[in-house]
Amino acid sequence: MSYLTGILTLLLMAAPAGASWKAGLGKVVITPREPIMMGGYASRDHPSEGVRQDLHAKALALEDESGRRVVIVTLDLSGIPKDVADPIVEQAASAYGLRRDQLMLNASHTHSGPVAGYRPRNFYHLTPQQAVVVKRYTDQLVGHVVSVIGAALKDLAPANLSFEMGYAGFAVNRRRVGRRNLPQPVDHDVLVLSVRDLSGKLRGVIFGYACHATVLNDYQINGDWPGYAQADLEKTHPGAVALFVAGCGADQNPLPRRSVELAETYGRIISIAVSQVLSDKMKPIDPELKTAFQTVDILFDTPPSREQWRKLAQSSDRAVAAHARLMLDQLDRNGKLRTSYPYPVQLLRMGGVFTLVALGGEVVVDYSLRLRAAYGWDNTWIASYSNDVFAYIPSLRVWKEGGYEAGDSMNYSDFPGRFSPQVEEIIVAKVDDMMRRISK
Secondary structure (H helix, E strand, C coil), X not given: CXXXXXXXXXXXXXXXXXXXXXXXXXXXXXXXXXXXXXXXXXXXXXXXXXXXXXXXXXXEEEECCCCCEEEEEEECCCCCCHHHHHHHHHHHHHHHCCCHHHEEEEECCECCCECCCCCCCHHHCCCHHHHHHHHHHHHHHHHHHHHHHHHHHHCCEEEEEEEEEEECCCEEEHHHCCCCCCCCCCCCEXXXXXXXXXXXXXXXXXXXXXXXXXXXXXXXXXXXXXXXXXXXXXXXXXXXXXXXXXXXXXXXXXXXXXXXXXXXXXHHHHHHHHHHHHXXXXXXXXXXXXXXXXXXXXXXXXXXXXXXXXXXXXXXXXXXXHXXXXXXXHHHHHCCCCCEXXXXXXXXXXXXXXXXXXXXXXXXXXXXXXXXXXXCCCCEEEECCECCCCXXXXXXXXXXXXXXXXXXXXXXXXXXXXXXXXXXXXHHHHXXXXXXXXXX
């Protein structure tokens, strides 16, 4: 054997045979242990009365062939505000060395989960006793999420990733229901990202759909249709963990609704759509990972004057009056109102062929349609309700039409009013800049 031949043989022996991803999964119950005020509907006037279905925090940890990592956490909650995300991020950085761009948090937006947060939105009108219960739950929640991140990282093992899109049609553009003249954009695609061990056994699946989780509105804790979809998938595929990533469904509702049977039916529809994709040929993802996280300031529109706030404080609309009084209080204490908000944008690019864009707030479907058209319908997914759920994010179209998603919902916030008409272009420009950088 020549010297060069010997060196080549040693190099071939040292090279990995078919480099693969490493993937790990974790799952923990986050169901409240006591009656608690529920998130999603301002009309609820007392705490939860029981548990119809357990809620979960789930985590998928990924590591590429170069050792780059990311952890995707999904939560059966109405949202995850910044004051909850921040301690999770800080503790995950301390315990596991994860940078901010290496951790994605996404809420299913079930309207049948608990209020969570250290500064709950003012429209819940919590009593001091109810606020204590919410804080106690939030403390427990942060601990559970940090622990499930660790469990997923500990579970890392060789795996193969694939993705494809399915289809389901029950989401309806809810803005048109009362205003038939409005357009009715929807995104009925179903994201499916599979995680299999090297023998081909399904270990986990991430799936996404753009629709509110608002079938139910009673006082029983449950995950609404995303919870039933996850449960059905895990029953259909024993041993696998199903994680739901909410899409841009801020203006999308499941219709008809208001029965457990319908929640189960929509969950089953999504489960079947995902299983059909899993049973067919999917696109493989090479073990290469790139991640990015940035914030961009989105501006608020010009607010009313102090005198206008005083007039609004006398409104017969309780929400408008309460919001105006809150703004007057902020003016008295601070001398001004906030003019912008730091909006989070996160990108996960896998194998150079699939990109997950995670946007904060409640994002209307126009963003999904615009961004997927720009970057690829078949290989791009736009998640909403990610990393900080704080307000509705309208497109320019919705902003011009007006209504709840356009700005009326701000009457239930501590913000001075709707965002500026430039909000869509500011966010899209930031996504575009990050996409160009991460695609190099």
